[in-house]
Amino acid sequence: MIRQAITFLAALSCASAAIAETVQVPNYPETRTVPVTEEIFGETIADPYRWLEEDVRSSTQVADWVERQNQVTEGFLGQLKGNAWFKQRIGALLNFERFGIPRKAGENYFYTRNSGLQNQSQLFVQEGLEGERRLLIDPNSWAEDGATALAGWVASEDGSKLAYSVQDGGTDWRILRVMDVATGKVEGEEVRWAKFTGISWVGNEGYLYSRFEQPEEGKDFQSRNFNQQVYFHRVGTSQADDELVFATPQHPERGHFAQVTEDGRWIVVSSQIGTDAKQAVHLIDLAKRADEGWQAEPLIEVLENEWNLIDGIDGVLYFVTNKDAPKFRIVAIDMNAPKPQWRTLIEETDQPISGASIVGNRLVVEYLKDAASVALMFDLKGKPVGQIELSGLGAAGGFGGKAGDPETFYSFTSFNRPSSIYRLNLETGKTDIFAQPELTFDPADFAVEQRFFTSKDGTRVPMFIVRKKSLADANQAAPTLLYGYGGFDISITPAFSATRMAWIEAGGVFALANIRGGGEYGKEWHDGGRRENKQNSFDDFIAAGEFLKAEGYTTADGLAIQGGSNGGLLVGAVVNQRPDLVSAAHAAVGVMDMLRFDRWTAGRYWVDDYGYPDREEDFKRLLSYSPYHNIKGGTDYPAVLVTTADTDDRVVPAHSFKYAAALQAADLGDKPHIIRVETRAGHGAGKPTDKAIEEGADVLSFLAHYTGLSIPAEATK
Numbered sequence: 001m002i003r004q005a006i007t008f009l010a011a012l013s014c015a016s017a018a019i020a021e022t023v024q025v026p027n028y029p030e031t032r033t034v035p036v037t038e039e040i041f042g043e044t045i046a047d048p049y050r051w052l053e054e055d056v057r058s059s060t061q062v063a064d065w066v067e068r069q070n071q072v073t074e075g076f077l078g079q080l081k082g083n084a085w086f087k088q089r090i091g092a093l094l095n096f097e098r099f100g101i102p103r104k105a106g107e108n109y110f111y112t113r114n115s116g117l118q119n120q121s122q123l124f125v126q127e128g129l130e131g132e133r134r135l136l137i138d139p140n141s142w143a144e145d146g147a148t149a150l151a152g153w154v155a156s157e158d159g160s161k162l163a164y165s166v167q168d169g170g171t172d173w174r175i176l177r178v179m180d181v182a183t184g185k186v187e188g189e190e191v192r193w194a195k196f197t198g199i200s201w202v203g204n205e206g207y208l209y210s211r212f213e214q215p216e217e218g219k220d221f222q223s224r225n226f227n228q229q230v231y232f233h234r235v236g237t238s239q240a241d242d243e244l245v246f247a248t249p250q251h252p253e254r255g256h257f258a259q260v261t262e263d264g265r266w267i268v269v270s271s272q273i274g275t276d277a278k279q280a281v282h283l284i285d286l287a288k289r290a291d292e293g294w295q296a297e298p299l300i301e302v303l304e305n306e307w308n309l310i311d312g313i314d315g316v317l318y319f320v321t322n323k324d325a326p327k328f329r330i331v332a333i334d335m336n337a338p339k340p341q342w343r344t345l346i347e348e349t350d351q352p353i354s355g356a357s358i359v360g361n362r363l364v365v366e367y368l369k370d371a372a373s374v375a376l377m378f379d380l381k382g383k384p385v386g387q388i389e390l391s392g393l394g395a396a397g398g399f400g401g402k403a404g405d406p407e408t409f410y411s412f413t414s415f416n417r418p419s420s421i422y423r424l425n426l427e428t429g430k431t432d433i434f435a436q437p438e439l440t441f442d443p444a445d446f447a448v449e450q451r452f453f454t455s456k457d458g459t460r461v462p463m464f465i466v467r468k469k470s471l472a473d474a475n476q477a478a479p480t481l482l483y484g485y486g487g488f489d490i491s492i493t494p495a496f497s498a499t500r501m502a503w504i505e506a507g508g509v510f511a512l513a514n515i516r517g518g519g520e521y522g523k524e525w526h527d528g529g530r531r532e533n534k535q536n537s538f539d540d541f542i543a544a545g546e547f548l549k550a551e552g553y554t555t556a557d558g559l560a561i562q563g564g565s566n567g568g569l570l571v572g573a574v575v576n577q578r579p580d581l582v583s584a585a586h587a588a589v590g591v592m593d594m595l596r597f598d599r600w601t602a603g604r605y606w607v608d609d610y611g612y613p614d615r616e617e618d619f620k621r622l623l624s625y626s627p628y629h630n631i632k633g634g635t636d637y638p639a640v641l642v643t644t645a646d647t648d649d650r651v652v653p654a655h656s657f658k659y660a661a662a663l664q665a666a667d668l669g670d671k672p673h674i675i676r677v678e679t680r681a682g683h684g685a686g687k688p689t690d691k692a693i694e695e696g697a698d699v700l701s702f703l704a705h706y707t708g709l710s711i712p713a714e715a716t717k
Helices: 002-014 060-077 082-094 286-292 469-473 498-505 523-527 530-550 566-577 600-608 616-625 654-665 689-707
Strands: 036-042 043-046 104-105 108-114 122-127 134-137 148-153 161-168 174-180 186-194 200-201 207-211 229-234 243-246 255-260 267-270 278-286 296-302 306-315 316-320 329-334 342-346 353-359 364-370 372-379 384-388 395-400 407-413 419-424 431-436 448-455 460-468 481-483 509-513 560-566 586-589 638-645 673-678
Touching: 043 616, 060 654, 060 673, 082 498, 082 689, 104 122, 104 148, 104 395, 104 407, 108 148, 148 200, 186 207, 200 255, 207 255, 229 255, 243 255, 243 267, 243 278, 267 306, 278 286, 296 509, 306 353, 316 353, 329 353, 342 689, 353 395, 353 407, 364 395, 372 395, 448 469, 448 530, 460 469, 460 498, 460 530, 481 530, 481 689, 498 509, 498 689, 509 530, 530 560, 530 566, 530 600, 560 566, 560 689, 566 586, 566 616, 566 654, 586 689, 638 654, 638 689, 654 673, 673 689
Parallel strands: 481 509, 481 560, 560 586, 586 638, 638 673
Antiparallel strands: 036 043, 104 108, 108 122, 122 134, 148 161, 161 174, 174 186, 200 207, 207 229, 229 243, 255 267, 267 278, 278 296, 306 316, 316 329, 329 342, 353 364, 364 372, 372 384, 395 407, 407 419, 419 431, 448 460, 460 509
16 A cells, blocks of 8 residues: 555656546545453444544654555645645735724733734734834744744733743643733743743732643643642743642532732632633632632532623723523622622623623623624613624624723724724724735635525524625526534634635625524523534534535536535534535544543543543433444545644544544545645644644645536636
């Protein structure tokens, strides 16, 4: 098999520059099997590719397997005539100046900027709105391959110092540093082993962060994450001198996130076990710190509901909660009162609250209406005072600010509109453009619509559909890329993507189905697609594909599906359950082994959505849809491209390795089932622009070939 692969690659290198109409399906590299079986709850489970679970960085055998797979995949993708055009077009669509949402501290404004095709966005600072911007941090100088990113940053209260986090090679681990804003000098020692952390300043003296104990040598990308703790790091000191602020050794499964309120009075520590945001809340009174130290008192002790802190003003704490309100309400508690009592400020409505902030003397509340953004304003007593006019069907974000300062910044984006940044004065109601991209295309040339389809059990599900306006006007069917996620209470809202736009410009249709498991309609929608209801997510996605065919959006053989992470699981499960429905599939960084997902890194958090593999009822259900365990040999499968990365320590690449090996070993027809493994990249965040363009071109050319999408004529010139 290895010799065949080498012969195949040599033939490619000698091929004519003219690319053939028909591509040759590759001979897959040999993957050895090891007879591993287990008896679990009366089921015999075979796991012949368990050896691929070893860390690619320390196992020469796994590294060799990855290298051989990548060689064949690269050779195969190189045959596809659309690859060069998609690479050029994605790059062109990304080549515009874009900004992040500004944050104000003292008189300084901080924001990110990318000139166009920089691998990483730079961080700038300017004094006042009319000040001259100054480069503060350039992550592009940190690594030759551009794979080290600025992951997060928070300025101190007066804007004189900046705490920031560094992400290397896509890992979830963060390195924390502090910079003097005036001089650009890094102060003190860096902090390591921070993960799933915020940064919250205590005055100007230091910051709070969340960390885990240093893992065993060689286990940092695979060991499970337990015993997270909150620490205080004082500027200019060693990490060894950091002070333990909060921990729950009696509950090692709990993770902790600390915030300091705007009034500087309280540290609010939110604790939860998994991805299901049922939180306990503890308070540390900073006014008593000199006498009592980091003394935490419970505010919410039982993990039953979400309690998301908005802020604290003059001793009053404001939260968004789903207690007695599945679509959320806003509540407040006055900690200065003799007997603090909760009171409701803003009642639950039919539209779920997706975010809230206090700016000036206003509450800015973000809602989702059928997965698109709506932003309303209230006074601090909960009285409505107006609506923020957004620019159509899309998603808004930001709305940060401070009490007493009526200025806020927000972004707005849609499928055909990259993010523009706006500045809103809440006192005057005036909105100004802070930054707006200069585009190489006209958004009006593209139609964005929302349709609703009926799932298997009668549930009405929304879906966005985007295509060229000329295609929509002619009501013409075209190859269609259907995307879904459906998990972890995450709402998938309209957003611009250069990769998706390249697909649409080539004449394709893009569809996004807001299937159950997400948060688009609150707790009920999330519950409807997880644990015992997880099959609903798959049924919704299948129904979306059937709708696109029945309504004439796509052709009989023109449907491709795509999803990443939990969406990769979605793609793998749907391909197994309905291989006849789709012609091509892209499963990115997917959770593919549902019987062992909780054994690595963050996987143990996911039991809230998936269930516990060591409990019989959950095990039976997980086994019924696990992509790795349900591949149907003797069935014609669509073309499948699996993508992952060697330093993904969120969904470890073993999931994709084992799944791809099982696909290649099965009798699944004559379409390819290949895997692309990126180097020095993780779950997605921090990926350099050049790697994102390369991957996007590979994925789209693969999906285009197997759905019949014709590349525009100018691509062949």
